[in-house]
Amino acid sequence: MVVMMAAAEAAAVRRGSEAVFIGSQIQRCQMKIKGMILLLSPTTSSLLSSNHSNSISSSTCSRSSSSRHKHKKDDASSSFRNIDDALASFNHMLHTKPLPRTSQFTKLLSAIVKMGQYYDTVIYLSKQMELAGLSPNIYTLSILINCFSHLQRVDLGFSVLAKIIKLGLQPSIVTFTTLINWLCKVGKFAQAMELFDDMVARGCQPDVYTYTTIINGLCKIGQTAAAAGLLKKMEEAGCHPNVVTYSAIIDGLRKDRRVNEALDIFSYMKAKGISPDIFIYNSLIQGLCNFSQWKEASALLNEMMSLNIMPDIVTFNVLVDTICKDGKVSEAQGMLKTMTEMGMEPDVVTYSSLMYGYSLRSEVFEARKLFDAMKTRGCKPDVFSYNILINGYCKAKRIDEAKQLLNEMIHQGLTPNNVSYNTLIHGLCQLGYLREAHNLFKNMHTNGNLPNTYTYSILLDGLCKQGYLGKAFGLFRTMQSTYSKPNLVMYNILIDALCKSGNLRDARKLFSELFVKGLRPNAQIYTTIINGFCREGLLDEALEAFRNMEEDGCPPDEISYNVIIRGFLHHMNQGQCNLLEK
Structure with missing residues (x-):
């Protein structure tokens, strides 16, 4: 009973969450979905948010995890x-005399592991086995490695691997693949690759699960080319x-924006007789x-649905987001209705996409209605949802509602991110509320x-536009003393403000500082200083700066030419204008 009580107490620490069952799909909704995607405009330039990318990646990851080594019950x-x-x-x-064999205890431990949540219990029971004088076998120790891994103690998993080798046992493919x-x-992808190579060196040949684990890991860190190379080696090894x-x-190729190559792999796998699933189609x-x-x-x-692979929440979210960013929010609402008819509840990504669609059309009232509807239906808004609405209110110059939303976010236990603060600080600066903006900054x-x-750039711009150049420079110098260093955008804001105030001396000094700091001026900064010289009638200096652009590897653009030509025309220097036009 002591063992039972101690183990039960350890098991109580971890409880799994119940899976959510999505209702059966409705056949008559297929035509609606097919029609929706045809509404998409071929002229849309920006499409999917990172939230949807994360949805697909996490789905692939969870599916990959569930497809690892499976043993018969x-x-x-x-x-x-x-x-x-x-x-x-x-x-x-444990109290039977004589004690059953280790293999019988191992079967019991394996059964508990399959319950999916009592990993610490299994570790405790294995210790009791050893205290009772039972020597662990390779299967017992492999189970332990699996348990430590699930508890995110891979370091202890490696300790067990060392024990396996010390006992003269041969680690199995399951042991290596688990780690x-x-x-x-x-x-820890580098360590994973080292272990993979060590496994091969020990004569343990990788199987499909091992290869897939490494390939998935390489794709996650953007090394898709290396993953494709390993795929080739995998096939060559039989x-x-x-x-x-x-x-x-x-999915790795899709994230690298190499869609044509992804489609080639898609065609290749089908030619090999492997049927794609919903994860591949979504990607x-x-x-x-x-x-x-x-x-x-x-x-x-259409191909997906013809194979009776019905769209899931990720598919719908991709389509809703795409339709919204094409400006067809009413059609996206129709997609929302179709989802509900198919027994699928919209999630926070769905609602956020629709809210963003309304925000693009400056319909913040409609976005707010959706936000409230989401909460009413028990779907908790995330930081991304709040940021969309805060941005909408700031654009509509309804700053009080935006501030209220930030406070509500904190009250709901969410942590505002830099986007939340930057959006509101920008909104306050746009309305001239610099004191409030600075308080929010603090x-x-x-x-x-x-x-x-970006935060510093917003504040600098707000201070400069209100004529507080002294405070702007104070903030600029404070930033220089921190971990975050000023960029070209900030220098341009200050140089432009100095030029407009007629303070060309300090503008020149700040422009020269760029080279000292190892920053290369871009066309925008050059054009700003040229414009400042032209305003003050310093045409020789303007022309010298213009000619230096080419020498510094920053060829003048159309705006640069327009600024200097207007400057010379304003000061009636037609001859120089003709030379520049040539």
Whole structure:
């Protein structure tokens, strides 16, 4: 009973969440969805948010995880009704004389692991086995590695691997793959590759799951070319990729905006007789939408549904977002209705896309209605949702509602990010509320948000436009003493303000400072200083700066030419204008 009580207490720490069942799909909605994507305009330039990209990536990751090594259920696992039943069985076995074999205990531990949440319990029970004089075998130790990995203690997993080798046991492919998988999950890809190479060196040949784990990890860190190379080696070694392997490569190529290559892999896998799944279709549809290839996206959607692969929440979110950014918010609302008819509840990404669509049309009232409807339906807004609405209110110059939303966000337990603060600070500066903007700037530090270069640029611009050049320079110099260094945008703001105030001496000094700081002036800064010289009639200096642009590897653009020509015309120097035009 002592073992049962201690193990039960350890098990109580971790409880899994129940899966949400999505209702059956409705056949008559297929035509509605097909029609929706045909509404997309071929002229849309910007499309999908990072939130949708994250949705696809996380779906692929979870599907990959669930597709790892699976073992047939043994009799022990099917005989347990719950954890208490398993612990009672363990306790009975532990007090049986003579003790059952290690393999029988291992079957019991394996059954508990399959319950999906009692990893710390299994670790505790394995210790009790050793205290009872039972020597662990390779299967027991592999189970331990799996448990430590699930508890995000890969370091202890490696300690068990060292024990395996010390005992003279041969690590199995499952042992290595478990560790490789968890190294990838915690972002230690270099170590995962080292372990992969060590595994091969020990004569343990990788299987499809091992290869897929490494390929997925490489794609996550943007090394899609290396992943594709490993795919080739995998096939040369006689190991056949599965749908999860191809999914990782296709999604990696999509993220690299190499959609045509992703489509080539897609065609190749189908030629090999491997049927694509919803994850692959979602990735490709999103990639095509990113490039405004509506016809091809529509064809894939139709192909998918003809195979009885119905759109899921990710598919709908991609389509809703695309339609909204094309300005067709009413059609996106129709898509929302179709989702509901198919038994799917819109999530925070769906609502945020629609809100963003209304915000693009300056319909902040409609965006607010959606925001409230989302909360009413039990869908909790995230920081991204709040930021969309804060931006909408700031654009509409309804700054009080924007401030109220920021406070509400904090009250709801959400942490505003830099976008939240920057949007509101910009809105306050636009209305001339510099004191409030500066107070909010200070609050960022208090709430753990460090201002970024964009934050400083907003404040500098606001101060300069209100004529507070002294305060602007004070802020600029303060920033220079911190970890964050001024960029060209900030220098341009200050140089422009100095030129407009007639203070060319300080403008020249600041312009020269760029070279000292190792920053190369761009066409915009050169044009700003040239414009300042022209305003004051210093045409020789303007012409010298203009000619220096080419020498500094920054050829004049159309705006640069227009500024200097207007300057010479204003001061009646037609001859120089003719030379410049040549």
